[in-house]
Amino acid sequence: DTGVSQNPRHKITKRGQNVTFRCDPISEHNRLYWYRQTLGQGPEFLTYFQNEAQLEKSRLLSDRFSAERPKGSFSTLEIQRTEQGDSAMYLCASSQRGIEQDTQYFGPGTRLTVL
Amino acid sequence: GENVEQHPSTLSVQEGDSAVIKCTYSDSASNYFPWYKQELGKGPQLIIDIRSNVGEKKDQRIAVTLNKTAKHFSLHITETQPEDSAVYFCAASNWNQGGKLIFGQGTELSVKP
Numbered sequence: 158d159t160g161v162s163q164n165p166r167h168k169i170t171k172r173g174q175n176v177t178f179r180c181d182p183i184s185e186h187n188r189l190y191w192y193r194q195t196l197g198q199g200p201e202f203l204t205y206f207q208n209e210a211q212l213e214k215s216r217l218l219s220d221r222f223s224a225e226r227p228k229g230s231f232s233t234l235e236i237q238r239t240e241q242g243d244s245a246m247y248l249c250a251s252s253q254r255g256i257e258q259d260t261q262y263f264g265p266g267t268r269l270t271v272l
Numbered sequence: 273g274e275n276v277e278q279h280p281s282t283l284s285v286q287e288g289d290s291a292v293i294k295c296t297y298s299d300s301a302s303n304y305f306p307w308y309k310q311e312l313g314k315g316p317q318l319i320i321d322i323r324s325n326v327g328e329k330k331d332q333r334i335a336v337t338l339n340k341t342a343k344h345f346s347l348h349i350t351e352t353q354p355e356d357s358a359v360y361f362c363a364a365s366n367w368n369q370g371g372k373l374i375f376g377q378g379t380e381l382s383v384k385p
Contacts, residue, residue: 199375199377
């Protein structure tokens, strides 16, 4: 399967713990996006990378959140000192260079539950 | 800020009927408008998209129309089938501003056999 993959698919943690999610984009896609989706809502943009450079961060991304894409391939999203309000589906998407560079393909998501 | 409004929030149709979902966007610089289908517990799946230089696009039973003047775009599904039941999201973006997608609130489509 050459689609976007995300791990883990589900994560249950206690309030105050740190969690890290991983996203593997489609091979050679140079842009990688992170979104957060709460129940009954559309996804909300968090941040994006072009290659290894993080080019934009939403105000939703508090200082407890950090994202990296060290070699321009996979990306990680870390949440420190989790809060119950962080419970959501975290989605990753990637897009390629070229004519359809604006088309984003999403992974299956990581569902986070903070107890 | 950028905003996308989507209506209706729920839509129930009989199998074989047509379904129409409408979206409006606020940022006149938006130039790309995708539609995603999301099934329970899964990530959004791209079903069709349209760019600002085109007014209409069709792919089998699915079509999208764009009115740039009114900042309005719509999804049309003909000959609906039970497997079309899902939540549908519209979105808008501007590639020149990073390409982040601004999503609508979603429409839960139910196709009754």
